[in-house]
Amino acid sequence: MGPLKGLKVVEFAGIGPGPFAATMLADMGAEVVRIDRKGGVTPGIPIPPETNLLARGRRSVGLDLKNPQGIEAALRLIDQADALIEGFRPGVMERLSLGPDDCLARNPTLVYGRMTGWGQDGPLAKAAGHDINYISLTGVLAAVGKTETGPIPPLNLVGDFGGGGMLLSFGLLAALWEAQRSGKGQVVDAAMTDGSAMLMAAFFGRFNAGAWSLEREDNLLDGAAPFYNTYECADGKWISIGALEPQFYDPLIKALGLTEDELGDRWDKSLWPRQQQIFTALFLQKSRQDWCSLMEPYDVCFTPILDMGEAPDHPHNTARGTYVTHDGVQQPAPAPRFSRTQAELGRNASAPGTDTHQTLSDWGFSKEELEGLCEEGVIHE
DSSP, rough: OOTTTTOEEEEEESSSSHHHHHHHHHHHHOEEEEETTTTOOSSSSSOGGOOOGGGTEEEEEOTTTSSSHHHHHHHHHHHOOOOOEOOTTTTHHTTTTTTTHHHHHHHHHHHEEEESSOOOTTTTSSOOHHHHHHHTTTTTGGGSSEEETEEOOTTTTIIIIIIIIHHHHHHHHHHHHHHHHSOOOOEEEEEEEHHHHHTTHHHHHHTTTTTOSSSOOTTOOOOOOOTEEEEOOTTTTTEEEESSHHHHHHHHHHHOOOHHHHOOOOOOOOGGGHHHHHHHHHHHTTOOHHHHHHHHSSHHHHHHHHTTTGGGGGGGHHHOOOEEEEEEEEEOOSSSSOOOOOOOOOOOOOOOOTTHHHHHTTTTTOOOHHHHHHTTEEEEE
Protein backbone atom coordinates (compact mmCIF):
# COMPACT_ATOMS: atom_id res chain seq x y z
CA MET A 1 0.00 0.00 0.00
CA GLY A 2 0.96 3.64 -0.26
CA PRO A 3 1.92 5.92 -3.17
CA LEU A 4 5.58 4.79 -3.14
CA LYS A 5 4.84 1.07 -3.47
CA GLY A 6 7.51 -0.49 -5.70
CA LEU A 7 10.22 2.04 -4.80
CA LYS A 8 13.35 0.31 -3.48
CA VAL A 9 15.66 2.12 -1.07
CA VAL A 10 18.90 1.09 0.63
CA GLU A 11 19.57 2.93 3.89
CA PHE A 12 22.84 2.89 5.79
CA ALA A 13 21.98 2.97 9.49
CA GLY A 14 22.56 6.25 11.28
CA ILE A 15 20.83 8.53 13.75
CA GLY A 16 18.24 11.28 13.51
CA PRO A 17 17.49 12.79 10.12
CA GLY A 18 18.63 9.97 7.82
CA PRO A 19 16.46 7.37 9.53
CA PHE A 20 13.58 9.86 9.66
CA ALA A 21 13.77 10.33 5.89
CA ALA A 22 13.79 6.55 5.44
CA THR A 23 10.82 6.22 7.79
CA MET A 24 8.85 8.74 5.75
CA LEU A 25 9.55 6.78 2.56
CA ALA A 26 8.73 3.44 4.20
CA ASP A 27 5.48 4.87 5.61
CA MET A 28 4.48 5.76 2.06
CA GLY A 29 5.01 2.18 0.85
CA ALA A 30 8.64 2.13 -0.27
CA GLU A 31 10.62 -1.05 0.35
CA VAL A 32 13.49 0.16 2.52
CA VAL A 33 16.34 -2.11 3.54
CA ARG A 34 18.54 -0.82 6.35
CA ILE A 35 22.16 -1.93 6.42
CA ASP A 36 23.36 -2.19 10.01
CA ARG A 37 26.92 -2.69 11.17
CA LYS A 38 27.74 -6.34 11.75
CA GLY A 39 27.82 -7.17 15.42
CA GLY A 40 26.90 -3.65 16.43
CA VAL A 41 23.81 -1.72 17.33
CA THR A 42 22.16 1.17 15.58
CA PRO A 43 23.77 4.37 16.92
CA GLY A 44 21.79 6.51 19.31
CA ILE A 45 20.24 6.33 22.77
CA PRO A 46 19.56 2.65 23.57
CA ILE A 47 15.84 1.85 23.59
CA PRO A 48 13.96 -1.40 22.88
CA PRO A 49 14.03 -2.01 19.10
CA GLU A 50 10.26 -2.06 18.74
CA THR A 51 9.96 1.45 20.21
CA ASN A 52 12.52 2.94 17.81
CA LEU A 53 9.96 4.69 15.62
CA LEU A 54 12.71 6.06 13.36
CA ALA A 55 13.38 2.49 12.21
CA ARG A 56 9.82 1.30 11.64
CA GLY A 57 8.54 -0.20 8.43
CA ARG A 58 11.73 -1.77 7.12
CA ARG A 59 13.99 -4.79 7.33
CA SER A 60 17.53 -4.83 8.67
CA VAL A 61 20.54 -6.52 7.11
CA GLY A 62 23.70 -6.94 9.17
CA LEU A 63 26.88 -6.56 7.08
CA ASP A 64 30.55 -6.23 7.93
CA LEU A 65 31.49 -3.18 5.87
CA LYS A 66 35.15 -3.60 6.79
CA ASN A 67 35.17 -6.82 4.78
CA PRO A 68 35.41 -6.57 0.95
CA GLN A 69 32.72 -9.24 0.69
CA GLY A 70 30.46 -7.10 2.85
CA ILE A 71 31.06 -4.14 0.54
CA GLU A 72 30.25 -6.26 -2.49
CA ALA A 73 27.06 -7.51 -0.82
CA ALA A 74 26.03 -3.91 -0.14
CA LEU A 75 26.77 -2.97 -3.76
CA ARG A 76 24.59 -5.83 -5.00
CA LEU A 77 21.70 -4.39 -3.01
CA ILE A 78 22.44 -0.89 -4.29
CA ASP A 79 22.49 -2.25 -7.86
CA GLN A 80 18.78 -3.01 -7.49
CA ALA A 81 17.79 0.14 -5.60
CA ASP A 82 16.14 3.31 -6.84
CA ALA A 83 17.60 5.41 -4.03
CA LEU A 84 20.22 5.31 -1.30
CA ILE A 85 20.37 7.14 2.05
CA GLU A 86 23.56 7.69 4.03
CA GLY A 87 24.36 10.08 6.85
CA PHE A 88 28.10 9.80 7.44
CA ARG A 89 30.58 12.65 7.43
CA PRO A 90 31.89 13.58 3.95
CA GLY A 91 34.43 11.07 2.67
CA VAL A 92 33.39 8.08 4.78
CA MET A 93 31.38 6.33 2.05
CA GLU A 94 34.15 7.02 -0.47
CA ARG A 95 36.69 5.32 1.80
CA LEU A 96 34.40 2.31 1.97
CA SER A 97 34.21 2.22 -1.86
CA LEU A 98 30.50 2.97 -1.53
CA GLY A 99 30.60 6.60 -2.64
CA PRO A 100 28.48 8.09 -5.42
CA ASP A 101 31.05 7.38 -8.15
CA ASP A 102 31.25 3.71 -7.13
CA CYS A 103 27.50 3.26 -6.93
CA LEU A 104 26.45 5.30 -9.98
CA ALA A 105 29.00 3.48 -12.13
CA ARG A 106 27.07 0.29 -11.43
CA ASN A 107 23.57 1.77 -11.20
CA PRO A 108 23.41 4.91 -13.40
CA THR A 109 19.80 5.74 -12.42
CA LEU A 110 20.46 5.65 -8.68
CA VAL A 111 19.49 8.68 -6.61
CA TYR A 112 22.17 8.96 -3.94
CA GLY A 113 20.93 10.80 -0.85
CA ARG A 114 23.50 12.31 1.51
CA MET A 115 22.38 13.66 4.90
CA THR A 116 24.82 15.83 6.84
CA GLY A 117 24.72 18.80 9.16
CA TRP A 118 27.01 21.15 7.27
CA GLY A 119 26.81 19.76 3.72
CA GLN A 120 29.36 18.03 1.52
CA ASP A 121 31.56 21.11 1.17
CA GLY A 122 32.39 24.34 2.97
CA PRO A 123 34.78 25.13 5.85
CA LEU A 124 32.74 23.14 8.39
CA ALA A 125 31.91 20.17 6.17
CA LYS A 126 33.94 17.66 8.16
CA ALA A 127 33.36 19.20 11.59
CA ALA A 128 31.29 17.51 14.27
CA GLY A 129 27.92 18.96 15.13
CA HIS A 130 24.36 18.37 16.29
CA ASP A 131 21.00 19.99 15.64
CA ILE A 132 21.69 22.75 18.17
CA ASN A 133 24.84 23.75 16.27
CA TYR A 134 23.21 23.76 12.84
CA ILE A 135 20.28 25.91 13.91
CA SER A 136 22.69 28.24 15.74
CA LEU A 137 24.49 29.04 12.51
CA THR A 138 21.36 29.75 10.46
CA GLY A 139 19.55 32.32 12.59
CA VAL A 140 17.00 29.92 14.03
CA LEU A 141 18.14 29.49 17.61
CA ALA A 142 18.77 33.19 18.18
CA ALA A 143 15.10 33.85 17.44
CA VAL A 144 13.68 31.22 19.81
CA GLY A 145 13.54 31.75 23.56
CA LYS A 146 12.98 34.29 26.29
CA THR A 147 14.45 37.71 26.87
CA GLU A 148 15.61 36.73 30.35
CA THR A 149 16.83 33.19 29.68
CA GLY A 150 18.23 33.57 26.19
CA PRO A 151 17.89 31.08 23.32
CA ILE A 152 15.99 27.86 24.10
CA PRO A 153 16.57 24.74 21.95
CA PRO A 154 13.25 23.81 20.26
CA LEU A 155 13.95 20.10 20.79
CA ASN A 156 15.80 18.86 17.69
CA LEU A 157 12.81 19.39 15.44
CA VAL A 158 14.19 22.16 13.23
CA GLY A 159 17.62 20.86 12.24
CA ASP A 160 17.31 17.09 12.43
CA PHE A 161 13.76 16.48 11.34
CA GLY A 162 12.28 19.52 9.55
CA GLY A 163 15.46 20.90 8.02
CA GLY A 164 17.11 17.48 7.73
CA GLY A 165 15.01 14.36 7.24
CA MET A 166 12.08 16.06 5.54
CA LEU A 167 14.43 18.01 3.29
CA LEU A 168 16.21 14.81 2.27
CA SER A 169 13.00 12.92 1.54
CA PHE A 170 11.77 15.85 -0.56
CA GLY A 171 15.10 15.98 -2.40
CA LEU A 172 15.07 12.24 -3.07
CA LEU A 173 11.58 12.34 -4.55
CA ALA A 174 12.45 15.37 -6.70
CA ALA A 175 15.54 13.58 -8.05
CA LEU A 176 13.60 10.35 -8.61
CA TRP A 177 11.01 12.27 -10.64
CA GLU A 178 13.78 13.75 -12.77
CA ALA A 179 15.51 10.37 -13.18
CA GLN A 180 12.33 8.93 -14.69
CA ARG A 181 12.68 11.43 -17.52
CA SER A 182 16.44 11.64 -17.98
CA GLY A 183 17.37 8.07 -17.16
CA LYS A 184 20.17 9.46 -15.00
CA GLY A 185 20.65 9.37 -11.28
CA GLN A 186 22.37 12.05 -9.22
CA VAL A 187 23.53 13.01 -5.73
CA VAL A 188 21.20 14.82 -3.33
CA ASP A 189 23.26 16.87 -0.86
CA ALA A 190 20.88 17.57 2.04
CA ALA A 191 22.44 19.74 4.75
CA MET A 192 20.65 20.61 7.96
CA THR A 193 22.07 24.13 7.77
CA ASP A 194 20.47 24.57 4.34
CA GLY A 195 17.16 23.10 5.48
CA SER A 196 17.07 25.18 8.67
CA ALA A 197 17.73 28.31 6.62
CA MET A 198 14.86 27.37 4.28
CA LEU A 199 12.51 27.05 7.25
CA MET A 200 13.41 30.63 8.20
CA ALA A 201 12.44 32.03 4.79
CA ALA A 202 9.29 33.81 6.00
CA PHE A 203 11.14 35.45 8.88
CA PHE A 204 14.04 36.58 6.72
CA GLY A 205 11.45 38.13 4.42
CA ARG A 206 9.90 40.07 7.29
CA PHE A 207 13.34 41.04 8.61
CA ASN A 208 14.36 42.39 5.20
CA ALA A 209 11.15 44.41 5.12
CA GLY A 210 11.88 45.93 8.53
CA ALA A 211 8.96 44.03 10.06
CA TRP A 212 10.89 41.66 12.33
CA SER A 213 13.03 42.60 15.32
CA LEU A 214 16.20 40.68 16.19
CA GLU A 215 15.22 40.83 19.86
CA ARG A 216 13.54 37.77 21.36
CA GLU A 217 9.98 38.24 22.64
CA ASP A 218 9.63 41.39 20.58
CA ASN A 219 7.65 40.08 17.61
CA LEU A 220 4.21 38.91 16.68
CA LEU A 221 4.99 35.17 16.75
CA ASP A 222 7.77 34.82 19.34
CA GLY A 223 5.89 35.31 22.61
CA ALA A 224 5.61 39.09 22.69
CA ALA A 225 2.01 39.44 21.48
CA PRO A 226 -0.50 38.68 24.26
CA PHE A 227 -2.99 37.29 21.73
CA TYR A 228 -0.43 34.77 20.34
CA ASN A 229 0.98 33.18 23.44
CA THR A 230 0.77 30.49 26.10
CA TYR A 231 -0.77 30.85 29.54
CA GLU A 232 -0.69 28.87 32.75
CA CYS A 233 -3.97 27.82 34.34
CA ALA A 234 -5.01 27.37 37.97
CA ASP A 235 -4.09 23.67 37.94
CA GLY A 236 -0.57 24.26 36.62
CA LYS A 237 -1.50 23.14 33.10
CA TRP A 238 -1.24 25.40 30.07
CA ILE A 239 -3.28 26.66 27.14
CA SER A 240 -2.39 28.45 23.91
CA ILE A 241 -4.03 31.38 22.14
CA GLY A 242 -3.48 32.29 18.49
CA ALA A 243 -6.05 35.04 17.96
CA LEU A 244 -4.14 36.99 15.33
CA GLU A 245 -7.03 38.12 13.14
CA PRO A 246 -9.88 40.36 14.36
CA GLN A 247 -12.49 37.66 13.77
CA PHE A 248 -10.69 35.59 16.40
CA TYR A 249 -9.51 38.36 18.71
CA ASP A 250 -12.90 40.01 19.15
CA PRO A 251 -14.68 36.89 20.43
CA LEU A 252 -11.61 36.10 22.58
CA ILE A 253 -11.85 39.29 24.63
CA LYS A 254 -15.61 38.90 24.77
CA ALA A 255 -15.25 35.39 26.20
CA LEU A 256 -12.78 36.74 28.74
CA GLY A 257 -15.18 39.48 29.78
CA LEU A 258 -12.86 42.23 28.55
CA THR A 259 -13.37 45.21 26.27
CA GLU A 260 -11.11 46.90 23.73
CA ASP A 261 -11.34 50.13 25.75
CA GLU A 262 -9.95 48.25 28.75
CA LEU A 263 -7.09 46.68 26.85
CA GLY A 264 -6.23 49.44 24.40
CA ASP A 265 -5.05 49.04 20.83
CA ARG A 266 -3.79 45.50 20.43
CA TRP A 267 -1.31 46.55 17.74
CA ASP A 268 0.39 49.05 20.01
CA LYS A 269 3.46 47.07 21.11
CA SER A 270 4.03 49.39 24.06
CA LEU A 271 0.75 48.08 25.53
CA TRP A 272 1.58 44.39 25.07
CA PRO A 273 3.25 43.91 28.50
CA ARG A 274 0.21 45.29 30.33
CA GLN A 275 -2.20 43.30 28.16
CA GLN A 276 -0.10 40.20 28.82
CA GLN A 277 -0.40 40.77 32.56
CA ILE A 278 -4.18 41.02 32.27
CA PHE A 279 -4.42 37.78 30.27
CA THR A 280 -2.00 36.00 32.61
CA ALA A 281 -4.02 36.91 35.71
CA LEU A 282 -7.29 35.88 34.07
CA PHE A 283 -6.13 32.46 32.88
CA LEU A 284 -4.74 31.67 36.34
CA GLN A 285 -8.28 31.85 37.73
CA LYS A 286 -9.56 28.60 36.18
CA SER A 287 -8.27 25.11 35.44
CA ARG A 288 -7.29 24.11 31.93
CA GLN A 289 -10.40 21.98 31.56
CA ASP A 290 -12.60 24.86 32.71
CA TRP A 291 -11.02 27.08 30.07
CA CYS A 292 -11.55 24.38 27.44
CA SER A 293 -15.23 24.22 28.34
CA LEU A 294 -15.55 28.00 28.23
CA MET A 295 -13.44 28.77 25.15
CA GLU A 296 -13.96 25.88 22.76
CA PRO A 297 -17.46 27.03 21.70
CA TYR A 298 -15.83 30.27 20.47
CA ASP A 299 -13.79 30.34 17.25
CA VAL A 300 -10.79 32.05 18.83
CA CYS A 301 -7.82 29.77 17.93
CA PHE A 302 -7.70 28.28 21.43
CA THR A 303 -6.23 24.89 22.40
CA PRO A 304 -5.03 23.12 25.50
CA ILE A 305 -1.29 22.40 25.52
CA LEU A 306 -1.10 18.62 25.70
CA ASP A 307 1.93 16.53 26.54
CA MET A 308 2.85 13.29 24.76
CA GLY A 309 0.87 11.29 27.29
CA GLU A 310 -2.27 13.32 26.64
CA ALA A 311 -2.15 14.12 22.92
CA PRO A 312 -3.17 10.70 21.55
CA ASP A 313 -6.39 10.76 23.60
CA HIS A 314 -7.68 14.15 22.46
CA PRO A 315 -11.00 13.66 20.61
CA HIS A 316 -9.74 15.31 17.41
CA ASN A 317 -6.61 13.17 17.27
CA THR A 318 -8.67 10.09 18.09
CA ALA A 319 -11.23 10.83 15.37
CA ARG A 320 -8.54 11.27 12.72
CA GLY A 321 -6.35 8.43 13.92
CA THR A 322 -3.41 10.81 14.25
CA TYR A 323 -1.85 8.33 16.65
CA VAL A 324 -2.17 4.58 16.31
CA THR A 325 -1.18 1.58 18.38
CA HIS A 326 0.64 -0.85 16.12
CA ASP A 327 1.87 -4.20 17.41
CA GLY A 328 1.49 -2.87 20.94
CA VAL A 329 3.44 0.38 20.36
CA GLN A 330 1.64 3.73 20.31
CA GLN A 331 3.03 6.00 17.60
CA PRO A 332 2.20 8.77 15.11
CA ALA A 333 0.37 7.51 12.04
CA PRO A 334 1.89 8.01 8.58
CA ALA A 335 1.27 11.46 7.10
CA PRO A 336 0.12 13.03 4.86
CA ARG A 337 -2.98 11.18 3.77
CA PHE A 338 -4.03 10.14 0.29
CA SER A 339 -7.50 9.60 -1.13
CA ARG A 340 -6.61 6.54 -3.22
CA THR A 341 -3.22 5.11 -2.20
CA GLN A 342 -3.47 5.45 1.56
CA ALA A 343 -0.30 4.57 3.43
CA GLU A 344 -0.33 1.83 6.03
CA LEU A 345 2.15 1.15 8.79
CA GLY A 346 4.44 -1.78 8.14
CA ARG A 347 6.25 -3.67 10.84
CA ASN A 348 7.65 -2.09 13.96
CA ALA A 349 11.42 -1.75 14.07
CA SER A 350 13.47 -4.87 14.69
CA ALA A 351 16.92 -5.34 16.16
CA PRO A 352 19.88 -4.73 13.81
CA GLY A 353 20.50 -7.67 11.51
CA THR A 354 17.21 -9.40 12.30
CA ASP A 355 16.23 -9.94 8.67
CA THR A 356 19.60 -10.53 7.03
CA HIS A 357 19.11 -13.95 5.46
CA GLN A 358 15.53 -13.50 4.31
CA THR A 359 16.16 -10.04 2.87
CA LEU A 360 19.31 -11.02 0.99
CA SER A 361 17.51 -14.08 -0.33
CA ASP A 362 14.61 -11.91 -1.53
CA TRP A 363 17.09 -9.59 -3.23
CA GLY A 364 18.71 -12.39 -5.23
CA PHE A 365 21.40 -13.98 -3.04
CA SER A 366 21.50 -17.78 -3.36
CA LYS A 367 21.46 -20.19 -0.45
CA GLU A 368 25.05 -21.13 -1.17
CA GLU A 369 26.15 -17.48 -1.21
CA LEU A 370 24.45 -16.83 2.09
CA GLU A 371 26.08 -19.87 3.68
CA GLY A 372 29.47 -18.69 2.44
CA LEU A 373 28.98 -15.15 3.70
CA CYS A 374 27.87 -16.51 7.05
CA GLU A 375 30.89 -18.80 7.33
CA GLU A 376 33.20 -15.87 6.51
CA GLY A 377 31.55 -13.73 9.18
CA VAL A 378 30.41 -11.15 6.63
CA ILE A 379 26.74 -11.23 7.63
CA HIS A 380 24.97 -11.63 10.93
CA GLU A 381 21.43 -12.17 12.08
